[in-house]
Amino acid sequence: MISQLSWKIGGQQGEGVESTDRIFSTALNRLGYYLYGYRHFSSRIKGGHTNNKIRISTQPIRAISDDLDILVAFDQESIDLNAKELRLGGVIVADAKFNPTIPDGIDARLFAVPITKMAEELGTSLMKNMVASGASWALLGLPLEVFNKAVEEEFGRKGAAIVEKNIEAVKRGAEFVLEQAGGPLDEFKLDEADGQQKLFMIGNEAIGLGSIAAGCRLMAAYPITPASEIMEYLIKKLPKFGGTVVQTEDEIAAVTMAIGANYAGVRTMTASAGPGLALMMEAIGLAGMTETPLVIVNTQRGGPSTGLPTKQEQSDLNAMVYGTHGEIPKIVIAPASIEDCFYDTIESFNLAEQYQVPVILMTDLQLSLGKQSCDQLDYDKIEIKRGKLVQDVPALEGHDLFKRYELTEDGVSPRVLPGEKGGLHHVTGVEHDETGRPSENALNRQNMMDKRLGKLDNMYIRDAIRVDAPHETPELLIIGMGSTGGTIDEARTLLSQDGITTNHITIRQIHPFPTKPLLPYLQNAKKVIVIENNATGQLAGQIKMNAGFAEKIESLLKYDGNPFLPSDVHKACKELSLDGNIQRV
């Protein structure tokens, strides 16, 4: 019996790889296994190799694995590209149609199943996904009824006949492979899961769900990988809550529409990736200057320019922290899990209104698109805080205006919404006085700058840094952000087996940088390694600039488009602890 296993399906894009993965993992989720998915895809819609990998475990998991147990291949290319990941004695289930062969030097068992043929016999090659997932399921020796129930749910809408056909396809795939293998494979027999169905979703869905819970009712956005799922989720849901999604002509329109809507009182967001974020920069300054709440989600992908649009990277950090001209207060938050995506979205909307600033929620492609199991989300933790939003203010006299930019102790001024009789005021991106009227007065300028920039003094989000520090003075402090946390933790298990002590900190509040809480951990570590998916060490730069300790901070960087593997991190950390040089991954 084993507690975890990795499974991968590969084929040409548009060939059913996605749907095979979906149905297979939905059924596993039914049984209560923890799942962690990784999609390898390209910008092409049809054609081009694509694969989806899922890790299946009886324990929570938050990383992809180095190796692979079962590879399902729709073509020889999928075998050639992925077989090297297979662990010794791994299994390949391949379509007999292309006479699959095992590449030289790979020790694996091959089951050639007439996947296409069986699907065609049942009426359409579209059912390849059913034959293939049925065969995989059977090899694991898992209960077929559970799988069939998932099939029923997937196709129920299309009628009983379709459901039956698909179930038949599953059965034929299963029976064929069992006969070849002589029954389920003992070495892949998974421990029973806890039977508790988990939530199973991608980060983008958790952000969409979080935004509805936060009271977001409008979204203005322009499609882009890997952000589009957020708008696609919300356009299905928001109308039920009175709201809507507008697909704008570009990201400049998206962000300025969001600013207009937030000004008029509706929690509104936009979401994009690097290229769109770049277009939004001037408007982010407008939100900062006019103290208009704003939430922007930036799902990072490979840059610069169009870069690697479907690949993992964390290289927009500096753009988010520094982007926009002039100086404004701004919050940048990096969720590190699906749960974070949900709760941080709610917090982003609250902070945007409490501090009247733009908030950027930064994910990365693996967090946005990797489908993962997640704990139950807690309704009771949803709190809506609207800061100094005021209503029913007293009537104004004569030509008086409401002091929308009143100089207050904490720098945050009362805010009214258009429509309020006593609240008339002016808003402008030009420097202005307390009523919002343009002013070039030097003293006023200084007061207003200090007011705006001072708003975030001592502002900390929930878990500004997430600390796992079992050691007082560890050999290594490993620091990361975003989707890399699970990988780092798996590497730490290996490192502790090597006798190397490590602490782990996930930086979640990227800006304003949480220097104070971080300092003691930096101080106490012998060495620090900052792990990030970019080429220039942007997070390490923030740490050195804000907290110092440049002499003991090293970087592990990976910018080939792929997420870190536990082995990457393990190797680098081990080398560093032995005083070696870190090679880039």
Added chain:
Amino acid sequence: MATFKEFRNNVKPNWCPGCGDFSIQAAIQRAAANVGLEPENLAVISGIGCSGRISGYINAYGFHGIHGRVLPIAQGVKLANRELTVIASGGDGDGFAIGMGHTVHAIRRNLNVTYIVMDNQIYGLTKGQTSPRSAEGFKTKSTPEGSIETTLSPLEIALSAGATFVAQSFSSDLKQLTKLIEEGINHEGFSLINVFSPCVTFNKINTYDWFKENIVNLEQFPDYDPSNRVQAMNKIMETNGLLTGLIYQNKTRKSYEDLVTGFKQEGLAKQNIKISSEEFDKLVAEFK
């Protein structure tokens, strides 16, 4: 009910004496009163330029944004609270150069926003460069030998983009302008009102006298039917765009707000935003 005086504030505009923009300001104030608005129910969103300052000169909710982005901001305001009357306003550079993309798409979207362009055929605030509205051969600081690009015809573009309300006026004709703004506000959908607004400082060609000599008022054509799109297009072309009045109105197409599924009459900003635990459970269940 508020009178036009209540839409005035005590700010002295920093426009040059004689600038066409003064009359546009007055016309907006009158129209707002004439259609029965209260200052708190009017939001004036403006762009950047001499013209863009207008949101600060009207006693209402005013938002002075960034160059070229007046329309997306205004549409955001309208989506958030459709009970507000939203007027967007800016210069010809703001709306037809840097913001042209938004103009076309705001027209297509057809939210109930009234867009008043203060068209002086030049960049005023940056002190006299060519605009997409400048005539060919027009000499400015940035075109010392005369503009060699075609003059843009926003009215034709608006019609071909599916505009439901297209009008043009002249800032000297306060009566016509006020009436057109009222009609624009009352129109269910997006209304474009382009207004010739002479820049007395930097445009020595398109002066008050020049406009008086060259523009044709549609009132001269008693048979003109503003619901006829083909006729409207012909008229714009015949007059080389130098016509004033209500050029085209489509009263049958619904506004964007009326087409959005589930959109209520009550402003979204006024609605409850906390979801119930039952609603939450239902959303979450989809991920099991």
